[in-house]
Every structure is written in C-alpha cells, then in structure tokens.
Amino acid sequence: MDARSAPASIEELLDRILEVSDGLPKRLRQCAEYVAANPDRVAVSTVAEMSEGAGVQPSAFMRFCQVLGFSGFSQMQRLFRDSYAQNWPDYATRLEKLRESGAGSPSALLAEFVEAGRLSLENLAKTLDPRALDTAIKALSEANMVHIVGMRRAFSVASYLAYAFEKMNVPTMLHDSVGNLDSRHAIREGDAVIAITFAPYSPETVALAEAGARAGAKVVAITDSLASPLRPVTPLLLTVSEADFGDFRSLSATLSLAVALVVAVGTANRARKNGIP
Amino acid sequence: MDARSAPASIEELLDRILEVSDGLPKRLRQCAEYVAANPDRVAVSTVAEMSEGAGVQPSAFMRFCQVLGFSGFSQMQRLFRDSYAQNWPDYATRLEKLRESGAGSPSALLAEFVEAGRLSLENLAKTLDPRALDTAIKALSEANMVHIVGMRRAFSVASYLAYAFEKMNVPTMLHDSVGNLDSRHAIREGDAVIAITFAPYSPETVALAEAGARAGAKVVAITDSLASPLRPVTPLLLTVSEADFGDFRSLSATLSLAVALVVAVGTANRARKNGIP
DNA sequence: GCCATTATGGAAGATATGTTCCATTTTTCA
DNA sequence: TGAAAAATGGAACATATCTTCCATAATGGC
Known part of the structure; x- marks a missing residue:
C-alpha cells in the first residue's frame, strides 16, 4: 500500500478509487464499486450499513478505507459530511477573517459574494421541488391578474417580477408602499398573489398575502x-435558501427562480391563448 | 407534552415545529429555530454540533427532540438521513437529466437559468478589473451621499442597492420615477451617483448620470x-455581462457586484469613522 | 501438492456519541 | 416578597459505532 496521504476532496477520492480498484482483492473491490456507485450514502451511513451494502464484512470496509489513505472510516466520512453540510460555510466568520487579515480587498470580497451566489444556485437546483414549481405556475397562469408584494430586500x-411579467404581457400589479396607500382590495377572486419575504419577515407582506387568500x-x-x-x-410554498455572507444575501438564487417563474407562466399563457388546452 | 407519535416526514416535522414553537421555553425555541433554518445539517451532525449551533446544551437539544415526539436525537436524525440519500444526484448529472427529460418543463427552465446565473458569476469574477472596483469604492465612500438610479430591469x-446602503448607514437616495418627479437637483458636489443601465439603455438613467456629473x-x-x-x-465603469437566456437575464452577477460594492463601501466608511486613515 | 503469502471473517477492545439524571438557576404566581 | 414550578447546565452513564487483532481460509508460486 502506498503511503500517500488521504484525499482532500471527493473528486480526488473518486479518482483514487478508479486508480487503485484494478489491483484490489475481491472484497475490497466490492467496496470500491459500492462507494463509487453510492457516494451520497457515505455521509449518512455507518460502517455496518456500508459494508452490508457492499456485501462485505465491516473489517473489510475498514481496510478499504485505509488502502485509500484514510486512517479509518470516520476520516473518510468526514470528507463527505463536510462537503454536504459545509457547503454552507459560516460566511459571517469568514468575512470577519477577511477583514482582520487585511485580505479584505474589494476584489476578495466580490469573490466571496460570487462564491455565495454560486452555492445558492446549486442548492436551489438541488432542493427545489419540481411539483411545487409546477403547481405554482399552474396557479399563476390561470389567474386573471398577478399581484406582487415584497418589502425591503x-x-x-418583487420589482423584477413586475417588470418581467409586464414584458411577457401578463396582467400585473406591484404592491409597493408608496404613500402608504393600501391596495389590498385590488385583489379579487380568481387573481393570484406572489408574496416574497425573508427573515425577518415583513408583517405587511404577510398581511397582504392573508388578505389575498381571504379574497379568494x-x-x-x-x-x-x-x-x-x-x-x-x-x-404553494417555494423555498430558496441563499447563502449568507455577513448580513447580506446575494439573491442570485431567488432571482433565478423569479425569471423561471415568469417565463414559464408567460409561455403557458401564450400556449393557452393559441388554443392549446 | 402531548403523547403523539413521532413525525414521519420532514414536512410533518417542520409543521410540528411551527405548531409548538410559540409555547416553547427559550432554549428549546433556539433549537426549533436552528433546525428550521438548517434542516440540512441534522443528517450529518452530532448532538454536540447541533446544540452548539443552536447555542444550547446537548441536554436541551435532547429535550427538544423529545418534545417533538421522538425518543431522542437518533430517531430524529434517522428521518433526515433517510430522506437525504434520495435527493442527491449531484448537480451536474441532475442538470443533464432535467435537460433530457422535460425539455420545456418548468424545472428544466429553472435549471437553465441557474446555469446562466452560474456562468455569469464565473465570468464576473474573471473579468472585473480590481482597480476599477477599487476606485469606484473609493469614490463612493468619500461621497457625502450616494444617489442611485436605474430603470426597468x-x-x-437600484432598489437593492438602496436597501443595502441604508442598512449599512450610508446616506442614500433612490431616484425612482414615481409621479415623474424629477429629482436631479438633489445631486450636489461631493455626492456620488450609481447609474445602472443595460441595453437598450434608458435615456432617463443616462440623463440623470449626466446631470450628476455636471453638478460635480x-x-x-x-x-x-x-x-x-x-x-x-x-x-468609473463597472461592466458586467450577464448570460442571456431568451429575452431574460438573471441579474445574478450584477447583484453580487452590488452587494460587494455596498459591503466594501460600508466597511470603508466605518473604518474612517473610527479614525483609521 | 506443499509452503509462503495474502485475504477474509468474526469477535474483542477502544472510543465517540447519545441519553439520563439531578442539583442549581430562573421564572411564575399567589 | 416568597414559595412552587419550570427550565437549565453539566456531569455521569449507557450504548452504538468504529477500530484492531488474530485465527482461519484462500491463493499463488515453486
């Protein structure tokens, strides 16, 4: 067995598996194949479960981990757990560090936000429930009018949604708070409301959503x-978790979701007008 | 405590959290909030890690699990671990699948926008000139007041910048076009203007930028x-090219740049107030 | 076919982790 | 304000899990 140190990333690990698996004895190769086929399980399983899945004894799986350069299963598992949970690094402390170290140059800061945005996007693609999206779009495209409300961030x-819907010829009303005019009675049965709010949630947004629901x-x-x-x-709940960075969120994921909503609703409407059921 | 049995799904669990959290004591509510905000961590963390994250003792977290109807943390964790293995085809392959399967389905559309956003972010990080960013931030942080203008998309x-600057205690004025009131004379020497516009460029935005420049x-x-x-x-030109998708842009990159600007200016100002040159 | 080498399975030991208990603090209500 | 109830923190306990070890089985070379 070679004395190289443990892989530092999942990619590296999978590379190494590929590299060594030819020269491996039967049981260890079973382990290699099982891990390569089910990398996601490593993070949430015990050795017992993994070895059973691979059809080997726990001790065999143990040896497999060591062949890969890990001290044992735990070390290998940490790699997977980190890549899952720590995809969301603590940006607040990272920002702190950047500031302290003086590496807090604007470009470094920008790089951090770019990274936060990227993580948010990936997470959105992974976690958003397609069925929830479908039903939301159905509801919106059947509505006579779309009301949009969102405060603060x-x-x-909200304003982007209003802009984009308008551009798609979808009847839209943006509920802003100019003049503190309350326009909740504009919402009528057969309409739809898009309410956007993030913690700490704006009471106004929630109130308007409730009023809309009551109005049918x-x-x-x-x-x-x-x-x-x-x-x-x-x-009809679409949840988007953006990676925080300090007190700020990039909204990258939320806006991507917004555009997708608009385009989907826009095309659905157009299809209906053209007589397609 | 009621004797109902443990939640059988994550949805059910979150419902129950919502339901009971109002009547919960302080520490247990901290647990509730932490779990609701980081459901992804439960699967791969120990009680010690979770309780630390929530800012409570392990025993408190334990009680929290029991209030929810579980026998303990392990049982609750199993729920998350089981659901985890399913939704983890990795990002790349998932994108592939989406494209192949429902080419016009909303989720496929979303995937496209996510991808567009990611490309834009990468491009931004690669192409933005750090020196341009530096000078822009210097100009903004030396300004008495920051005026922001942007129309349509x-x-x-613009509204996000206004929100974020305000949150950072930077004096800010958002120039919207409510009532077609022209507020260009609010811009004075020693101020700064952030003008945002994309093709096809809004004449109003350009006009206001010109007025600002003339005013010094x-x-x-x-x-x-x-x-x-x-x-x-x-x-002082910051160029951001967003990847188009159809007629729409995701604005992911632009918003990331915006946040970076705000945080950099905010920290620069704070440093100056504290007497650091 | 025999010996040396390597692989395997199972059980025993070490450790990390979950769980419970109870003294102490905080809150609530009279 | 004082007593009763509830909540909390921390340490002790129990257990699940990882890890190691070694006797046995399989393999490969001579």
Missing part, C-alpha cells in the same frame, strides 16, 4: 424556510 | 458593455 425581487386569490410564497409565516397562509 | 438592482458628483456606472452611453459620462 424582497422588493428588488391563490397565493404563491417565495420565502427562505419552511418556518416562514407564509406557510400557514398557502400550500 | 435595472430598477431591481462622481458617477459610478454599472452597465453591460464598454459601448454603453455611460462611457462618455464617467471613467
């Missing part, structure tokens, strides 16, 4: 956790 | 090409 998203409109919520106050209001 | 970015304010332009009409107006 979410206002950027379908409510689509874009929010950041299943613990959102919008959850009791509507079953 | 760029309005989302520094103008920072966020735009999409060097051929922008803002080029003659100011040397």
